[in-house]
Amino acid sequence: MRLVILEDYDLASEWAAKYIRNCIIQFRPGPQKYFTLGLPTGSTPLGCYKKLIEYHKSGDISFKYVKTFNMDEYVGLPRDHPESYHSYMWNNFFKHIDIDPANAHILNGNAVNLQAECEAFEKSIAEAGGIELFVGGIGPDGHIAFNEPGSSLVSRTRVKTLAKDTIVANARFFGNDLSKVPTMALTVGVGTVMDAKEVLILITGAHKAFALYKAIEEGVNHMWTVSAFQQHPRTIFVCDEDATLELRVKTVKYFKGLMHVHNRLVDPVHSMKNYKN
């Protein structure tokens, strides 16, 4: 794995955004060749989305030939509810860029047949040629997407019941009324993300430090599902200093020492202005 450590949240967000930008531009997407991107929600990726929007507005990147697949969505929450992940993606990303609406895939938590919805989603990913780059985050309990502790490390897209911790943590978005928080969600499986050619996990903040430690310094364990990525050939963890607080000094020093190598991935940062599509 690559462990890229930046000083603070803003720098980590920017590094990740530059990396994603370079991945897309260097892929040279076109009408016959779409770049498939897996996307997360939550507070961690907000800075990264803002940066990507900035790059789009300055004309350096277009999402016209990008297909996106979101990780998850609540079950039973109206699609236009302000806390649904559809609303999140619209407000924080889609409405600011030029992606074709038909290429923005988000699981439908109101489908009559949830199982069929999940299977159809897996099929869409396969038909799109698989995911080039899956961007994700990590929960305080080490979960990726809604793959709560105990989820199979080879799981596929399915319905999950949320852990009590997650429901309580989410209550703040629902007026602190536990009865209003969704209890189930549709989520891509650990296996689904593992199928991606490349995985980028964004981890910022001290409250995520223990999960990061469990994910990369302990063994592969279904109680900390992000640890599955130790077995993925191309994973990058992008984090800020605070997220490294539970790691060994030796680990941190090693990877900080590699920053000059890591930075070659984002420097130079490419622009679509230079390429005639």
Next chain:
Amino acid sequence: MCFCRVSRTAVCLCTAAPGDPCKCNSEQVCRGFQGTMPSNRSVSEAPITQFVNCRILKDHRLQREDLWVREGKILNPEKLFFDEEGFADTQVDCQDRIIAPGFIDVQINGGYGIDFSQATDDVKGGVALVAKKILAHGVTSFCPTLVTSPAHIYHKVLPEISVHDGGIEGAGVVGVHLEGPFISLEKKGAHPEQYLRSFQNGGTRDLLDTYGHLDNVGIVTLAPELPNSREVIRELVQRGITVSLGHSVANLSQAEEAVQEGATFITHLFNAMLPFHHRDPGIVGLLTSDRVPPRRTVYYGMIADGIHTNPAALRIAHRAHPAGLVLVTDAITAMGLPPGRHTLGQQVIEIDGLNAYVAGTKTLSGSIATMDMCVRHFRQASGCTVESALEAASLHPAQLLGLSHQKGTLDYGTDADFVLLDDALNVRSTYIAGEQVWEK
């Protein structure tokens, strides 16, 4: 059955089972019938316009958001994106301007030489001329106002004015405002004394005798201290007509009773009513009265032309009851015309700068300020936010008339009547039903 992204219909024409390839297009996968099909989803071929690089007045705040319009209404872009997988056909760069709902003037007596209270041969043409001219002031809907007149004038003029939508020809008429003749003698202002009337035949009878019929009437201003006024107010409210108190010497009790019967507006606050007195605030006291029925708002018109109301008085009213403030022009024939003598109803008035007097007196007879001037003056005099100033000219009049589900806001599904303004609140362009109808 599936939701087909190719045919873009709710129920696919093919008979594929969920999960199988959709037979419309074998590249698509049948996503399964989506039970919660949004019933108001409309797949329309009509062109969609996206106004970008602007700040829009939404949820009482200026927000940096795009404005989407289709078929004359404000469109919800999120629904468009997810339900229809649609996008804009045209983008309009607003050059960082402010987009506000179109202004609504509920008290305007004429302008550009036209006097709505005169029974000319071409009443329709007169209304249309003013309607066209006021687009430049950001007004997209208005209430042509008739001052106290003899019955034959109403009988001749009213049938010629109808409620209709605005467009490239001019602002829309949302109802006629009948200011008088059932008003107080002492507070007649510029209204002709000889045509004042009372409810001597019981009330409703007097209304119909005087006005003829009430078909296109939006507002009636009357003095509630007149005997039998309560029955009249009830009758008008029942017919969906807004009742306004004005040109009156009513005390606070009388005013409160009128509000309880259904009156919801005060015509040009402070003018043509008893002044505020600390032991009997009169009509002005309605702004802070505790006898207003719950969930009812009493609105009040203010002529913010810098002349009809001292800025300090404007501030007192605004601070006491900001949600009820409705900017009106009370513009007269001479608005838009050069200085000199002009007619208003059955009287002659004289223009002197921004002042308009009853000829030979110092009685104000209406203003010649335009709506956008009023918005700017109100903002500057009261120190209120840009949002408050704009809402006083759009949202509040719409709420007063019970039209806020259609006009006065930029909410999804409402009429796309709006104005583009610069930061100094000068009107740069006006749109009705999504079409540009005026540009500076």
